Amino acid sequence: MTHETPPGAHLPEHADFLWRNPEPKRTYDVVIVGGGGHGLATAHYLARNHGITNVAVLEKGWLAGGNMARNTTLIRSNYLWDESAAIYEHALKLWEGLEEDLGYPILFSQRGVLNLAHTEQDVRDSVRRVEANKLNGIDAEWLTPDEVAKICPIVNISDDIRYPVQGATYQPRAGIAKHDWVAWGFARRADEAGVDLIQDCEVTGFITDGDTVTGVRTSRGDIGCGTVALCSAGHTSTLLDMLGVRAPLQSHPLQALVSELLEPVHPTIVMSNAVHVYVSQAHKGELVMGAGVDSYNGYGQRGAFHVIERQMAAAVELFPVFARAHLLRTWGGIVDVTPDASPVVGHTPYRNLFVNSGWGTGGFKATPGIGWCLADTVANGRPHEYVAPFALDRFVSGALVDEHGAAAVAH
Amino acid sequence: MQLIECPYCGPREEVEFHYGGQAHIAYPETPSELSDEEWARYVFFRDNTKGEFAERWSHSGGCRRWFNAVRDTRTYAFHSTYRIGEKP
Numbered sequence: 001m002t003h004e005t006p007p008g009a010h011l012p013e014h015a016d017f018l019w020r021n022p023e024p025k026r027t028y029d030v031v032i033v034g035g036g037g038h039g040l041a042t043a044h045y046l047a048r049n050h051g052i053t054n055v056a057v058l059e060k061g062w063l064a065g066g067n068m069a070r071n072t073t074l075i076r077s078n079y080l081w082d083e084s085a086a087i088y089e090h091a092l093k094l095w096e097g098l099e100e101d102l103g104y105p106i107l108f109s110q111r112g113v114l115n116l117a118h119t120e121q122d123v124r125d126s127v128r129r130v131e132a133n134k135l136n137g138i139d140a141e142w143l144t145p146d147e148v149a150k151i152c153p154i155v156n157i158s159d160d161i162r163y164p165v166q167g168a169t170y171q172p173r174a175g176i177a178k179h180d181w182v183a184w185g186f187a188r189r190a191d192e193a194g195v196d197l198i199q200d201c202e203v204t205g206f207i208t209d210g211d212t213v214t215g216v217r218t219s220r221g222d223i224g225c226g227t228v229a230l231c232s233a234g235h236t237s238t239l240l241d242m243l244g245v246r247a248p249l250q251s252h253p254l255q256a257l258v259s260e261l262l263e264p265v266h267p268t269i270v271m272s273n274a275v276h277v278y279v280s281q282a283h284k285g286e287l288v289m290g291a292g293v294d295s296y297n298g299y300g301q302r303g304a305f306h307v308i309e310r311q312m313a314a315a316v317e318l319f320p321v322f323a324r325a326h327l328l329r330t331w332g333g334i335v336d337v338t339p340d341a342s343p344v345v346g347h348t349p350y351r352n353l354f355v356n357s358g359w360g361t362g363g364f365k366a367t368p369g370i371g372w373c374l375a376d377t378v379a380n381g382r383p384h385e386y387v388a389p390f391a392l393d394r395f396v397s398g399a400l401v402d403e404h405g406a407a408a409v410a411h
Numbered sequence: 412m413q414l415i416e417c418p419y420c421g422p423r424e425e426v427e428f429h430y431g432g433q434a435h436i437a438y439p440e441t442p443s444e445l446s447d448e449e450w451a452r453y454v455f456f457r458d459n460t461k462g463e464f465a466e467r468w469s470h471s472g473g474c475r476r477w478f479n480a481v482r483d484t485r486t487y488a489f490h491s492t493y494r495i496g497e498k499p
Binding site: 235237241247248250295296306397398 | 448466
């Protein structure tokens with residue numbers, strides 16, 4: 001009797017050696033606070049694109065153990081506004097060559113994303129977004145319910161459910177990647193270039209001289225710095241509070257969940273903002289699902305059960321076969337959300353302190369793109385053109401980038 | 412899910428409530444004199460405290476009234492709930 005190769009059997013082996021575990025030096029040209037995807041990518045591109053290698057990445061826990069380990073790994077660039085499309089499409093193009101750049105497998109799988117529409121307003125917004133994407137050179141199509149079912153046959157397109165599928169946008173180049181491998185690939189390359197990745201090193205304060213940050217206080221001693229880049233996601237405002245800098249960030253728990261391993265049933269990514277489901281099937285076979293953000297502020301890396309319950313109800317109605325799947329586990333990350341659902345990147349009142357925050361639920365897909373642009377920003381001391389629209393001062397000027405409609409999660 | 416003590420109705424399940432963000436944000440006393448910067452601070456900037464945080468909740472699935480609460484954003488536990496105008 002022969003068996004098909006089980007799902008996940010082709011996952012690559014890990015490298016024998018990933019990175020050193022150095023003691024912190026007394027000073028660095030650049031200190032990056034936060035050893036998640038964004039911090040590691042920034043370190044990589046500082047070394048690769050700008051030759052800046054006297055860099056430390058400080059991580060209070062273990063590398064990529066925060067949101068990077070807790071997300072649903074969706075990658076797409078089908079955002080509405082030019083500013084968002086530019087940075088996310090820049091990221092997507094980098095994703096498409098990242099395995100070669102890092103010399104490390106990241107299992108980037110371009111299986112496409114369907115964003116479902118359930119109401120007339122959804123349809124209008126979606127068609128508008130498709131046209132906006134095309135104008136920005138981003139692959140996008142509008143599909144009818146029958147065309148949706150051809151791409152993902154398990155989607156329930158009958159019209160007797162509470163919120164029938166009225167069509168979908170489709171971005172064929174969207175995909176998923178293996179988040180841990182992505183982080184390790186960036187970490188390994190940055191380490192090879194001479195960047196010090198320092199784990200178990202919490203930033204507890206800053207040393208300042210006028211409008212300059214001269215050092216960071218950490219649980220492993222004081223470290224001097226030429227430039228500081230904050231890449232600490234949900235904890236950014238905790239750090240900014242130490243400097244007396246305010247940013248319009250609110251930290252919320254965002255939950256996700258995963259099923260047992262199943263045979264391949266789900267060939268693409270399906271998202272629905274209206275009933276709030278987003279699902280893909282991981283390489284090994286788990287159904288990976290994202291729930292909503294809990295409404296309240298929180299730092300607890302968990303959320304309320306009723307958010308999961310509501311998400312499961314919607315998922316089972318949209319994918320009737322899911323009723324037979326077992327939920328394996330749920331978890332939460334802490335997302336930092338802004339009033340316009342767009343990030344806050346760039347200068348702060350301290351001339352050598354740059355902030356990278358407010359990615360809400362969209363941070364993972366941006367990883368190489370923001371790493372590239374933040375490295376450029378730090379190296380040149382001025383915002384890269386793709387991050388310039390996301391400056392903190394837009395909340396005073398009123399030039400918001402209102403991306404609620406294309407964000408994965410209503411927040 | 413946890414029970415939240417509505418100051419008017421008593422303990423009810425979390426799903427009956429709606430979150431309203433930071434409490435005790437006063438409307439500017441002289442709005443016509445505010446600069447763009449000051450308006451931005453009033454409209455967009457809120458504390459993002461890690462720890463005990465005073466915030467507004469509405470018992471939207473019950474009496475529909477707003478009240479204030481002090482809640483720990485690390486554990487999510489409510490330390491107190493109190494009526495608008497009262498002290499925690």
